[in-house]
Amino acid sequence: MIRSNKIGSFFIEIGELTYFTRRFFKELFSRPFEFKELLRQCYSIGNRSLMLVCVTGFIIGLVITLQTRPTLEEFGAESWMPSMVSISIIREIGPVIIALTFAGRIASGIGAELGSMRVTEQIDAMEVSGTNPFKFLVVTRILAATLMLPLLVILGDAIALYGSYIIENIKGDVSFQLYFNKVFKALKFSDIIPATIKTYFFGFAIGLVGCFKGFYCDKGTVGVGLAANSAVVFSSMLLFIIDFIAVFVTDIFMKFK
Amino acid sequence: MMDPIENIQGKVETISSGKRMLEIKNIKKAFGNKHVLNGFNLELYEGENVVIMGKSGSGKSVMIKCLVGLMQPDSGSIKIMDKDIATLNQKDLDDLRTEIGFLFQGSALYDSMTVRENLEFPLRRHKHKFGDVVDTNQLVEEALENVGLLHTIELMPAELSGGMQRRVALARALILRPKIILYDEPTSGLDPITAKEIVDLMRRVQRLYQTSSIIITHDIDCARVVSERIVLLVDGVDYARGTFEELAASDDGKIQAFFK
Numbered sequence: 001m002i003r004s005n006k007i008g009s010f011f012i013e014i015g016e017l018t019y020f021t022r023r024f025f026k027e028l029f030s031r032p033f034e035f036k037e038l039l040r041q042c043y044s045i046g047n048r049s050l051m052l053v054c055v056t057g058f059i060i061g062l063v064i065t066l067q068t069r070p071t072l073e074e075f076g077a078e079s080w081m082p083s084m085v086s087i088s089i090i091r092e093i094g095p096v097i098i099a100l101t102f103a104g105r106i107a108s109g110i111g112a113e114l115g116s117m118r119v120t121e122q123i124d125a126m127e128v129s130g131t132n133p134f135k136f137l138v139v140t141r142i143l144a145a146t147l148m149l150p151l152l153v154i155l156g157d158a159i160a161l162y163g164s165y166i167i168e169n170i171k172g173d174v175s176f177q178l179y180f181n182k183v184f185k186a187l188k189f190s191d192i193i194p195a196t197i198k199t200y201f202f203g204f205a206i207g208l209v210g211c212f213k214g215f216y217c218d219k220g221t222v223g224v225g226l227a228a229n230s231a232v233v234f235s236s237m238l239l240f241i242i243d244f245i246a247v248f249v250t251d252i253f254m255k256f257k
Numbered sequence: 258m259m260d261p262i263e264n265i266q267g268k269v270e271t272i273s274s275g276k277r278m279l280e281i282k283n284i285k286k287a288f289g290n291k292h293v294l295n296g297f298n299l300e301l302y303e304g305e306n307v308v309i310m311g312k313s314g315s316g317k318s319v320m321i322k323c324l325v326g327l328m329q330p331d332s333g334s335i336k337i338m339d340k341d342i343a344t345l346n347q348k349d350l351d352d353l354r355t356e357i358g359f360l361f362q363g364s365a366l367y368d369s370m371t372v373r374e375n376l377e378f379p380l381r382r383h384k385h386k387f388g389d390v391v392d393t394n395q396l397v398e399e400a401l402e403n404v405g406l407l408h409t410i411e412l413m414p415a416e417l418s419g420g421m422q423r424r425v426a427l428a429r430a431l432i433l434r435p436k437i438i439l440y441d442e443p444t445s446g447l448d449p450i451t452a453k454e455i456v457d458l459m460r461r462v463q464r465l466y467q468t469s470s471i472i473i474t475h476d477i478d479c480a481r482v483v484s485e486r487i488v489l490l491v492d493g494v495d496y497a498r499g500t501f502e503e504l505a506a507s508d509d510g511k512i513q514a515f516f517k
Contacts, residue, residue: 120365121365125367125429129383
């Protein structure tokens with residue numbers, strides 16, 4: 001009985017999320033546009049995650065190179081390091097790990113912020129004052145997350161490659177120019193473009209889930225905590241699903257190519 | 258010109274001849290099996306202060322949220338200044354909302370904005386109400402001055418005391434010069450001295466802005482001071498109505514429970 005209730009509420013939540021997504025697209029193209037708030041959210045969301053993304057990216061680069069080097073050394077294939085590391089970072093590891101850290105920071109932040117606004121009646125106050133709270137709070141945040149994550153991933157990837165270069169320079173005496181020549185020789189547009197496109201979907205999913213959980217938060221302060229927590233869990237799960245679909249679709253396109 | 262505050266006694270007689278600002282007819286609202294409103298009726302006339310009293314969970318806040326379209330009643334009609342809110346589109350509803358100020362129970366100030374930004378917020382979309390040339394700063398400063406908090410204009414809500422937050426929220430509710438103000442428990446959570454200050458302020462703003470008000474409260478002192486009429490909400494219906502003195506003198510046990 002309990003299990004069937006849980007399954008039922010899961011499908012109800014999926015239905016509500018679908019309705020929420022439809023409302024987002026409907027409000028996105030209707031006037032008035034909240035440009036000022038969008039810019040404020042872009043700055044806030046991008047700026048809040050900047051340091052985290054830089055540190056995460058740098059450590060990813062260091063760790064992947066340190067872990068992979070001994071194996072390649074066994075086969076005398078150290079010269080493949082830049083191309084191997086760059087492809088794995090740009091295509092998969094960079095976008096996914098940076099999106100996960102972004103989800104932890106932003107989805108929980110949005111969930112908690114909107115949740116507390118809901119329980120303290122700030123969202124109701126906005127509606128009563130004749131401002132559409134969905135447009136002002138939700139549309140701007142989802143759009144800001146969608147636009148900011150790709151930029152952060154590009155920055156994070158670049159820092160990860162720099163981290164990788166530092167290890168290569170220390171362990172293999174590889175110069176900056178040689179390392180990045182090999183990186184750009186190995187990378188193709190077919191590596192960069194699909195990976196960048198999927199980060200827009202990651203950003204959208206993170207913003208959407210954070211806003212959905214926060215906007216419909218109830219049960220007082222306990223509900224705010226739950227909204228923040230479930231926003232991170234749900235958006236992280238969604239990231240892997242989107243990643244699988246993106247890789248699957250890219251693979252189909254590559255076959256036709 | 259006679260001071261409206263001094264003329265409170267005379268207002269009761271003018272009620273029946275005054276313009277009807279708001280009319281609630283037989284509204285019902287249920288949440289699942291729980292019937293909160295079972296056919297509630299209310300009228301509010303120009304310049305009148307009506308206090309609604311009821312036990313916790315009796316549906317007072319639900320009723321007031323139905324009034325501004327934050328909730329939809331299951332049946333019945335709500336007319337504000339002769340407009341049935343159920344038939345209005347979103348734009349017309351937003352325009353009508355500029356005629357209604359709402360003071361929320363917990364003040365509901367936007368905590369990521371300064372006091373100035375809180376007051377500017379309703380003006381973003383509805384500045385046109387004051388004509389083509391309008392000085393937003395002047396409107397904000399005037400509203401804050403009227404609640405005695407001009408010095409807090411650049412502070413954040415978290416830096417204000419509970420009473421100050423309530424006064425800023427009142428200034429925000431008044432910034433669009435509404436004709437009707439809805440107060441949801443305006444003195445709850447405040448100490449008796451601050452509560453009295455808020456009650457005095459409510460009377461002052463009514464005199465300044467010439468508003469009609471619906472006040473939801475448990476505070477019997479507040480009800481006695483501000484009300485011209487009291488409506489008791491019991492079991493989801495308007496169980497009794499009358500002046501404070503009339504209801505206080507009633508023999509009915511359910512009515513007496515509110516005045517003990």
